[in-house]
Amino acid sequence: MGNMKLNLKIWRQTGPNAKGQMKDYPVNDVSPDMSFLEMLDVLNDNLVRKNEDPIAFDHDCREGICGMCSLFINGEAHGPARGITTCQLHMRRFKDGDTIHVEPWRAQPFPVIKDLATDRGAFDRIQAAGGFVSINTSGNLVDGNALPIPKDDADKAFDAATCIGCGACVATCPNGSAMLFVAAKVSQLSLLPQGRPEAKRRALAMVEQMDKEGFGNCSNTGACEIECPKQISLEHIARLNREYLVATVTKE
Amino acid sequence: MGYNVKAFCYQDSARRAHSIAAQGGINAAKNYQNDGDSTYRLFYDTVKGGDYRAREANVYRLAEVSANIIDQCVAQGVPFARDYGGLLDNRSFGGVQVSRTFYARGQTGQQLLLGAYSALMRQVGKGAVQMFDRHEMLDVVVVDGKARGIIARNLVTGEIERHGAHAVLICTGGYGNVFFLSTNAMGCNVTAAWKAHKRGAFFGNPCYTQIHPTCIPVSGTHQSKLTLMSESLRNDGRIWVPAKLEDAKAIREGKKKGSDIAEADRDYYLERRYPAFGNLVPRDVASRAAKERCDAGFGVNQTGEAVYLDFGAAIERYGKLEANVKKIENPSKEKITELGTAVVSEKYGNLFDMYENIVGENPYLHAMKIYPAVHYTMGGLWVDYNLQTTVPGLFCLGEANFSDHGANRLGASALMQGLADGYFVIPYTVGDYLADDIRTGPIDTKRPEFEAAEKEIKGRIEHLLTNKGSKPVDDFHRRLGKVMWDKCGMARNAQGLQEAIAEIRQIREEFWKDVRVTGKAGEFNQELEKAGRVADFLELGELMCMDALNRNESCGGHFREEYQTPEGEALRDDANFAYVAAWEWTGDAGKANLHKEPLTFEEVKLTQRSYK
Numbered sequence: 001m002g003n004m005k006l007n008l009k010i011w012r013q014t015g016p017n018a019k020g021q022m023k024d025y026p027v028n029d030v031s032p033d034m035s036f037l038e039m040l041d042v043l044n045d046n047l048v049r050k051n052e053d054p055i056a057f058d059h060d061c062r063e064g065i066c067g068m069c070s071l072f073i074n075g076e077a078h079g080p081a082r083g084i085t086t087c088q089l090h091m092r093r094f095k096d097g098d099t100i101h102v103e104p105w106r107a108q109p110f111p112v113i114k115d116l117a118t119d120r121g122a123f124d125r126i127q128a129a130g131g132f133v134s135i136n137t138s139g140n141l142v143d144g145n146a147l148p149i150p151k152d153d154a155d156k157a158f159d160a161a162t163c164i165g166c167g168a169c170v171a172t173c174p175n176g177s178a179m180l181f182v183a184a185k186v187s188q189l190s191l192l193p194q195g196r197p198e199a200k201r202r203a204l205a206m207v208e209q210m211d212k213e214g215f216g217n218c219s220n221t222g223a224c225e226i227e228c229p230k231q232i233s234l235e236h237i238a239r240l241n242r243e244y245l246v247a248t249v250t251k252e
Numbered sequence: 253m254g255y256n257v258k259a260f261c262y263q264d265s266a267r268r269a270h271s272i273a274a275q276g277g278i279n280a281a282k283n284y285q286n287d288g289d290s291t292y293r294l295f296y297d298t299v300k301g302g303d304y305r306a307r308e309a310n311v312y313r314l315a316e317v318s319a320n321i322i323d324q325c326v327a328q329g330v331p332f333a334r335d336y337g338g339l340l341d342n343r344s345f346g347g348v349q350v351s352r353t354f355y356a357r358g359q360t361g362q363q364l365l366l367g368a369y370s371a372l373m374r375q376v377g378k379g380a381v382q383m384f385d386r387h388e389m390l391d392v393v394v395v396d397g398k399a400r401g402i403i404a405r406n407l408v409t410g411e412i413e414r415h416g417a418h419a420v421l422i423c424t425g426g427y428g429n430v431f432f433l434s435t436n437a438m439g440c441n442v443t444a445a446w447k448a449h450k451r452g453a454f455f456g457n458p459c460y461t462q463i464h465p466t467c468i469p470v471s472g473t474h475q476s477k478l479t480l481m482s483e484s485l486r487n488d489g490r491i492w493v494p495a496k497l498e499d500a501k502a503i504r505e506g507k508k509k510g511s512d513i514a515e516a517d518r519d520y521y522l523e524r525r526y527p528a529f530g531n532l533v534p535r536d537v538a539s540r541a542a543k544e545r546c547d548a549g550f551g552v553n554q555t556g557e558a559v560y561l562d563f564g565a566a567i568e569r570y571g572k573l574e575a576n577v578k579k580i581e582n583p584s585k586e587k588i589t590e591l592g593t594a595v596v597s598e599k600y601g602n603l604f605d606m607y608e609n610i611v612g613e614n615p616y617l618h619a620m621k622i623y624p625a626v627h628y629t630m631g632g633l634w635v636d637y638n639l640q641t642t643v644p645g646l647f648c649l650g651e652a653n654f655s656d657h658g659a660n661r662l663g664a665s666a667l668m669q670g671l672a673d674g675y676f677v678i679p680y681t682v683g684d685y686l687a688d689d690i691r692t693g694p695i696d697t698k699r700p701e702f703e704a705a706e707k708e709i710k711g712r713i714e715h716l717l718t719n720k721g722s723k724p725v726d727d728f729h730r731r732l733g734k735v736m737w738d739k740c741g742m743a744r745n746a747q748g749l750q751e752a753i754a755e756i757r758q759i760r761e762e763f764w765k766d767v768r769v770t771g772k773a774g775e776f777n778q779e780l781e782k783a784g785r786v787a788d789f790l791e792l793g794e795l796m797c798m799d800a801l802n803r804n805e806s807c808g809g810h811f812r813e814e815y816q817t818p819e820g821e822a823l824r825d826d827a828n829f830a831y832v833a834a835w836e837w838t839g840d841a842g843k844a845n846l847h848k849e850p851l852t853f854e855e856v857k858l859t860q861r862s863y864k
């Protein structure tokens with residue numbers, strides 16, 4: 001496969017309060033072996049050489065685990081491939097001559113900082129509201145094997161725990177709901193005996209914070225599950241709903 | 253503990269620190285498998301694995317608290333792998349002969365980090381910790397000889413902020429990105445540690461770098477980072493290159509494939525050289541052996557820098573076993589391959605997918621290509637037993653310090669060390685330090701020391717932005733990385749190191765004259781962030797080469813070509829080099845002052861490591 005010519009249309013926005021717009025960037029000589037972000041690196045390198053402002057985008061690990069990268073590519077969170085993040089997307093997915101639209105996450109609780117970078121601090125605040133087991137660090141702990149955990153529960157908790165907090169679920173959801181993210185954490189901890197005692201409190205507190213941050217309601221469209229790079233299952237939303245329901249009923 | 257803490261990280265959330273990328277697992281001397289493991293054995297393995305260049309006392313403490321870490325993480329809700337009895341599962345990892353590694357599929361680091369992050373967020377929710385994400389620490393402020401705060405840049409607004417404190421903890425990770433290409437995240441840097449060094453903290457053993465043998469090779473000049481393929485692959489994969497030069501050449505030219513090479517014409521060089529350990533030799537040994545073959549012209553990709561990691565034999569072996577189990581008589585070759593592929597996929601499926609996604613080639617059909625890459629830095633800020641640097645009140649934890657791993661780190665022990673430092677060492681030692689400071693009131697950030705540090709940083713930023721140079725930051729970083737990789741990488745020699753020092757000085761000079769940084773100081777400016785980090789790498793690189801030049805022996809990850817056995821193995825010089833090199837900044841990267849901390853071994857007997 002030879003190198004490609006592409007026509008990129010990229011969202012440019014100088015700051016949080018500025019008005020943004022899509023701008024055209026034709027790029028040549030894109031190798032199919034490049035990752036999507038490496039393709040942007042090359043574009044940025046050229047912009048700097050021309051003394052133009054390079055495109056701001058978030059990224060760090062570049063191996064699909066930190067959750068920092070966050071591009072909306074051709075109308076899909078993390079682009080056309082399933083089960084991977086933006087940084088794992090490779091250019092061999094595209095064809096010579098393609099036009100590619102690149103936008104930031106668009107959701108009211110994730111304001112744009114610059115160009116393609118957004119502020120996802122709301123996720124941290126939800127976590128701080130209850131996404132933990134209330135345990136201090138000390139040397140006086142029970143042995144890790146004191147409480148056996150059925151393998152099935154441990155595996156399910158692990159599946160939920162693989163959420164990378166990227167926000168693709170929110171960006172994809174027509175309502176801008178953060179249910180999949182919240183459900184992943186609530187589900188992980190409520191499946192484990194260590195997290196069980198505070199399960200109700202946790203579900204209430206995290207959902208309350210989620211609402212406060214301005215995330216929308218979940219109407220079960222299921223779009224989030226499809227775009228989630230870690231394929232977090234909707235099952236967890238069902239579990240969160242159960243926890244939440246029980247918690248509200250028993251609270252009265 | 254009731255302290256008021258301010259925590260900083262450069263990512264948009266503390267959940268994204270590069271620990272998240274650790275795959276394999278974390279060691280602990282629990283002896284759950286009853287295979288003869290003990291605190292002493294973990295201690296012994298770590299000292300030996302580090303090629304006898306670590307402090308015994310520190311390593312012993314590490315082994316002692318290792319078991320607590322697992323208990324702590326389980327209590328936080330970390331979903332470790334479990335067996336059908338519901339108990340914690342273990343595997344053997346990284347060249348040791350006991351099963352002491354705890355894991356959470358291939359995402360152990362992620363799960364441990366998220367456990368720590370949730371504990372941190374609990375404190376943030378309570379108001380005990382104030383979190384400053386998207387902030388980069390750019391200096392330590394020292395007042396009357398004690399660390400009294402930091403200067404940080406708010407990466408969103410560009411504002412330079414002063415933060416006063418009674419003690420400062422640096423937990424900023426490793427500096428592998430000095431090589432440009434490494435398995436580290438793009439933002440990993442030495443800036444905080446380096447600024448601490450320039451304010452008086454000694455830098456320990458900067459030249460000890462770990463090169464991991466199984467990474468995906470470089471594919472082109474656009475390459476921005478390298479991806480690790482878990483070491484566990486070496487349990488089943490066999491590493492080889494063609495035995496004949498003409499075959500290697502034909503493969504590089506695309507005229508032949510690996511599968512075209514007959515069994516007899518393959519050189520399984522690790523099995524040949526190390527019959528006892530074979531493909532499971534420690535990382536430093538495996539990496540050097542790959543380089544040796546590729547340098548000799550046997551590399552198998554276009555750049556000549558790749559070797560095969562082949563699962564053909566494993567697929568066949570597992571396939572036959574499965575056929576047996578399923579009582580299939582005289583299974584066809586296709587059936588065996590089918591059954592074996594299923595077993596390999598069950599064990600390593602996610603890694604194979606990752607490989608295929610990056611390389612675009614199916615590793616079940618074609619042998620994987622791998623090559624060593626920079627992975628971990630054993631060197632770092634020198635600390636005492638209390639993890640305090642040579643600046644009172646300035647502590648250093650995790651990969652950023654030099655402790656515990658000597659000249660080579662064993663697999664699954666970095667997470668152990670980082671969590672030991674943070675959960676079970678620092679809570680005691682920092683309290684001890686602060687006890688004497690109990691009557692010191694709040695730190696006044698209007699003091700001249702803060703003023704001066706801030707002014708210096710602003711001046712540097714101003715210079716970078718108004719320099720009107722012609723080349724982007726990455727140009728300089730790439731050049732530095734190449735010098736480091738060629739001359740201070742897997743193999744080093746005196747002449748190369750001297751050349752490297754001269755070349756780095758040259759690049760540094762050009763950087764300050766000719767770097768182009770676009771944008772402004774008071775905004776989100778990723779080019780400016782990079783420029784600051786590369787400027788510090790350009791000084792660190794020189795110190796690494798000086799340290800490597802000073803150490804006239806080979807040990808662990810530091811291999812000096814002049815010092816090897818007739819069989820090409822590392823040759824230590826315990827009489828002259830059983831010490832920690834602690835370098836003091838004197839105002840110029842080339843004029844660092846060497847202090848030696850002698851290493852004495854009371855428990856462990858020094859021997860030549862042998863894996864034959």
Ligand SMILES: Cc1cc2nc3c(=O)[nH]c(=O)nc-3n(C[C@H](O)[C@H](O)[C@H](O)COP(=O)(O)OP(=O)(O)OC[C@H]3O[C@@H](n4cnc5c(N)ncnc54)[C@H](O)[C@@H]3O)c2cc1C
Pocket residue numbers: 260261262263266268269270271272273274275276277278360361387388389390423424425426435436437440441443444480627628649650651652663664665666667668670
């Ligand atoms: C791909 C990969 C796989 C690995 N696998 C394993 C494994 O299986 N087992 C194992 O034991 N080890 C493994 N390691 C090694 C291990 O993961 C690391 O050594 C360890 O996690 C480092 O932890 P840390 O807390 O010291 O640093 P990090 O996790 O890198 O954290 C550094 C923190 O400091 C912050 N920071 C850095 N600079 C600044 C600054 N200037 N200002 C403000 N904040 C700053 C960052 O934001 C970050 O929060 C692996 C490493 C890699 C790269």
Ligand code: SF4
Pocket residue numbers: 162163164165166167168169170180181184227228229230231232
């Ligand atoms: S649930 Fe999936 S899409 Fe949402 S934040 Fe987690 S990993 Fe990202």
Ligand code: FES
Pocket residue numbers: 058059060061062063064065066067068069085086087088
């Ligand atoms: S950059 Fe870390 S997940 Fe993409």
